[in-house]
Amino acid sequence: MTDIGETTHPLDEATRIDWMEPGRGHGATHPAYGNMVGPFGGTTMAVLLRSVLDHPERRGVPFALTVNYCKAIQDGPFELRARLARDGRSVQHWVMELAQNGAVAATATAVTGSERETFSHQTVAAPKAPAFETVAPLSSNVRVAWLAAYDMRFFEGSGVFEAPEDSPPGSARTAMWLADKPARPLDFVSLAAMSDAFIVRLFHLRGRPALAGTVSITTYFYATQAELAAQGTRPLIATADAKVFRHGFHDQTGELWGADGALLATTTQTVWYKE
Amino acid sequence: MTDIGETTHPLDEATRIDWMEPGRGHGATHPAYGNMVGPFGGTTMAVLLRSVLDHPERRGVPFALTVNYCKAIQDGPFELRARLARDGRSVQHWVMELAQNGAVAATATAVTGSERETFSHQTVAAPKAPAFETVAPLSSNVRVAWLAAYDMRFFEGSGVFEAPEDSPPGSARTAMWLADKPARPLDFVSLAAMSDAFIVRLFHLRGRPALAGTVSITTYFYATQAELAAQGTRPLIATADAKVFRHGFHDQTGELWGADGALLATTTQTVWYKE
Numbered sequence: 382m383t384d385i386g387e388t389t390h391p392l393d394e395a396t397r398i399d400w401m402e403p404g405r406g407h408g409a410t411h412p413a414y415g416n417m418v419g420p421f422g423g424t425t426m427a428v429l430l431r432s433v434l435d436h437p438e439r440r441g442v443p444f445a446l447t448v449n450y451c452k453a454i455q456d457g458p459f460e461l462r463a464r465l466a467r468d469g470r471s472v473q474h475w476v477m478e479l480a481q482n483g484a485v486a487a488t489a490t491a492v493t494g495s496e497r498e499t500f501s502h503q504t505v506a507a508p509k510a511p512a513f514e515t516v517a518p519l520s521s522n523v524r525v526a527w528l529a530a531y532d533m534r535f536f537e538g539s540g541v542f543e544a545p546e547d548s549p550p551g552s553a554r555t556a557m558w559l560a561d562k563p564a565r566p567l568d569f570v571s572l573a574a575m576s577d578a579f580i581v582r583l584f585h586l587r588g589r590p591a592l593a594g595t596v597s598i599t600t601y602f603y604a605t606q607a608e609l610a611a612q613g614t615r616p617l618i619a620t621a622d623a624k625v626f627r628h629g630f631h632d633q634t635g636e637l638w639g640a641d642g643a644l645l646a647t648t649t650q651t652v653w654y655k656e
Numbered sequence: 657m658t659d660i661g662e663t664t665h666p667l668d669e670a671t672r673i674d675w676m677e678p679g680r681g682h683g684a685t686h687p688a689y690g691n692m693v694g695p696f697g698g699t700t701m702a703v704l705l706r707s708v709l710d711h712p713e714r715r716g717v718p719f720a721l722t723v724n725y726c727k728a729i730q731d732g733p734f735e736l737r738a739r740l741a742r743d744g745r746s747v748q749h750w751v752m753e754l755a756q757n758g759a760v761a762a763t764a765t766a767v768t769g770s771e772r773e774t775f776s777h778q779t780v781a782a783p784k785a786p787a788f789e790t791v792a793p794l795s796s797n798v799r800v801a802w803l804a805a806y807d808m809r810f811f812e813g814s815g816v817f818e819a820p821e822d823s824p825p826g827s828a829r830t831a832m833w834l835a836d837k838p839a840r841p842l843d844f845v846s847l848a849a850m851s852d853a854f855i856v857r858l859f860h861l862r863g864r865p866a867l868a869g870t871v872s873i874t875t876y877f878y879a880t881q882a883e884l885a886a887q888g889t890r891p892l893i894a895t896a897d898a899k900v901f902r903h904g905f906h907d908q909t910g911e912l913w914g915a916d917g918a919l920l921a922t923t924t925q926t927v928w929y930k931e
Contacts, residue, residue, distance in 0.1 A: 444905050445872040445926050447722045449765050451742035451749040466753075466760045467726035471904075472871060472928065474726040476751075476763055478741075485741045488751055490724050490763055492871055492926070497904040499931050502825050502861065505899045550777050586777065596747060596767055597720040599874040601926040603902045624780045624911070625919040627878045629746075629772040630719050632922045634909070636899070644900040647907045649924045651720050651767070651876040653747065656774050 390565045391530060392574065395420075396428040398461060403437050409458045414527045419454040421527035422595050423574035425479065429489045430573045432463040433475045439465075440473060442606060443569050445492040447599040454479070454486045471495065496605045507638040511536050513558045513616050523580065523590060531578055532616065534558040540580060544588025553582040553623040559637075560616035567612040569602060575617065575637055576600040576648040582623035582633045583654050591654055596630070598650035608643065615640040629654055665840045666805060667849065670695075671703040673736060678712050684733045689802045694729040696802035697870050698849035700754065704764040705848045707738040708750045714740075715748060717881060718844050720767040722874040729754070729761045746770065771880045782913040786811050788833045788891050798855065798865060806853055807891065809833040815855060819863025828857040828898040834912075835891035842887040844877060850892065850912055851875040851923040857898035857908045858929050866929055871905070873925035883918065890915040904929055 395411035408428050410420040426448045433439055460480045467474040472494040479487040510516075516534035522541055533540065538555030559578060561571055577600075581593045621635040630651050637646040670686035683703050685695040701723045708714055735755045742749040747769040754762040785791075791809035797816055808815065813830030834853060836846055852875075856868045893913040898906050905926050912921040 445724070447724075447765065447872070447874060449720070449722075449749050449767060452744060466763050469727060474724050474760070474763060485749070488741050488749060488765055490722065490765065490872070492724060494904075494928075499904045499929065500858075500862075500901060501903070502901040503899060504825075504828050504861070504897070550779075553779050583775075586779070587775075597722070597765070597874070597876075599722060599872070599924065601872075601905070601907055601924075603900050603905060603907070605903060622779070624778060624922060625878050626775060626777040627918075628776070628880060629769075629774045630876070630878060632876055632878070634924075643902075647899060647924070649874065649876075649909075649922070653769075654774065 390563065392427065392561060392565060392571055395424045396431045396570055398428065398431060398435055400435065404463045406432065406461050407458055408461055410454065410456045412526060413530050416525050416527055419456060422450060422598070423577035425450065425454065425487055426577050426598065427570045427574040428461065429477050429479060429487065430491060431570050432461045432477050433491045433493060434569065436463050439493055441493050441495040443491055443493050443602050445599070445601050446489065446573055447597065448487055448489040449597045450487055450595055452484065452486050455481060459486065503644055507618055507642040508556050508620055510556065510558065510618050516558060530562055532560040532562045538585055542584050542589045548588050550586050551588055553586040554621070555585055556618065556620045558616040559619040560614065564614040566614055567609045569609065572602065572609065572637065572646055573600060575619065576635060576646055579619070579621040579633065579635050581652050582621065583626065583631055583652065586623065586626065593652055593654035595650050596653045598648065600646055600648040602646050604645040608639065612639045665838065667702065667836060667840060667846055670699045671706045671845055673703065673706060673710055675710065679738045681707065681736050682733055683736055685729065685731045687801060688805050691800050691802055694731060697725060697873070698852035700725065700729065700762055701852050701873065702845045702849040703736065704752050704754060704762065705766060706845055707736045707752050708766045708768060709844065711738050714768055716768050716770040718766055718768050718877050719747070720874070720876050721764070721848055722872065723762055723764040724872045725762055725870055727759065727761050730756060734761065778919055782893055782917040783831050783895055785831065785833065785893050791833060805837055807835040807837045813860055817859050817864045823863050825861050826863055828861040829896070830860055831893065831895045833891040834894040835889065839889040841889055842884045844884065847877065847884065847912065847921055848875060850894065851910060851921055854894070854896040854908065854910050856927045857896065858901065858906055858927065861898065861901065868927055868929035870925050871928045873923065875921055875923040877921050879918070879920040883914065883920070887914045
């Protein structure tokens with residue numbers, strides 16, 4: 382829970398769970414994270430991760446999170462279930478579900494485990510970025526509430542989609558500075574939400590909006606709690622790209638880099654699109 | 657089911673399910689796909705996908721498959737469950753589980769849906785590869801049965817791990833020709849298995865084997881049944897890489913390319929390693 386002066390951060394409100402018993406609780410969508418229909422997927426991811434982090438049997442930090450968006454979530458309350466499917470020596474496996482009025486709206490799995498010191502290596506360096514202060518904040522023509530919940534500053538690609546219908550495909554790749562707005566110290570909940578804070582690649586590739594939505598997303602975490610605390614409220618560098626658009630689905634990959642050049646999370650999703 | 661002359665292909669034997677009722681059945685590990693301990697993860701993925709494909713309520717083709725390996729599977733029989741969590745208009749969401757003696761050994765989710773013709777694009781081309789016939793088949797010093805179930809021909813990196821302990825990290829990237837051995841026409845079951853047919857990146861990066869294993873894997877499919885049929889028994893091009901190794905986990909990404917240059921599947925996994 383993060384207090385901004387006297388108030389609670391909207392992300393903490395959007396991911397608050399009222400527990401009825403361990404593994405069974407209630408949450409609700411939040412207007413600050415509204416999407417075209419229902420809530421921003423990142424808050425759905427974040428609240429599903431929180432359903433595990435809140436669980437009394439959870440040990441350690443998250444390493445993997447997969448969320449499948451099964452149906453459009455309506456604005457309002459929802460039910461959450463989190464079940465420890467396997468409690469291993471080094472890792473725990475979780476199965477979660479988000480439902481509205483008894484109908485499953487999202488299924489999810491997660492892996493948690495103890496922090497360990499091991500061999501460490503990155504094969505890639507963070508992208509070279511102009512200073513945060515020198516990049517203009519996003520002013521998108523996509524009118525959804527959740528974009529205003531982030532400070533996004535594109536330095537490769539843009540969030541403006543005005544290409545004519547007959548434009549040839551451009552680049553699907555973008556790079557941006559990314560931070561919560563208002564500022565909030567980084568933790569796994571916000572990192573999970575940020576891993577879905579990419580506009581779908583189809584918009585970028587074609588330069589115009591389309592009917593599309595994430596169907597399944599997977600994020601892997603490679604950070605300790607101490608590393609997230611060291612990041613604090615500083616913006617991340619967030620890159621995303623796509624390789625293939627076919628038969629109504631496209632891939633999307635993303636990386637979230639800390640201020641010190643560490644790759645904190647990698648993410649991938651498959652996106653449904655209409656045509 | 658694929659017949660090789662008078663016999664059934666080992667992959668079909670390894671993924672055969674005896675159904676007790678819709679969504680509840682039995683399978684068994686197969687010696688042709690043995691790993692250091694228990695079975696090759698790719699056959700576990702493939703049999704979990706087959707548990708959905710076999711289901712009488714399944715429509716269309718798979719688009720996404722996530723498998724979490726919860727505990728070491730023992731050689732022998734196992735139980736499978738597949739449940740349709742959400743039957744949407746355009747996609748179906750599945751939740752699956754593999755258990756042995758009542759203990760969950762793998763959890764999984766899948767998305768299936770109808771084949772549709774839409775806008776189509778690839779931002780990347782298949783890697784340039786020397787002709788299959790000119791590349792030497794793998795002769796690895798890793799002694800596991802499943803490697804012999806594939807015809808692997810590395811043209812970037814190798815499957816031989818003999819670097820001294822104090823060697824600096826090398827490249828995690830490999831590229832190879834990949835086919836079932838004996839040959840088998842490509843379908844979603846074999847494509848799922850092949851998406852885990854990469855030796856863990858830590859071996860490649862450090863040039864030597866280590867105690868390591870996949871914890872969670874996600875594969876997205878971008879092919880129709882007709883495209884897989886057109887591929888037939890021709891080898892795929894399979895590339896894999898990794899970006900980050902930290903705190904006992906590393907990422908791994910892979911691509912499976914058809915003979916005509918189409919990206920048929922993308923895959924990512926997080927791998928646990930001891931030290």
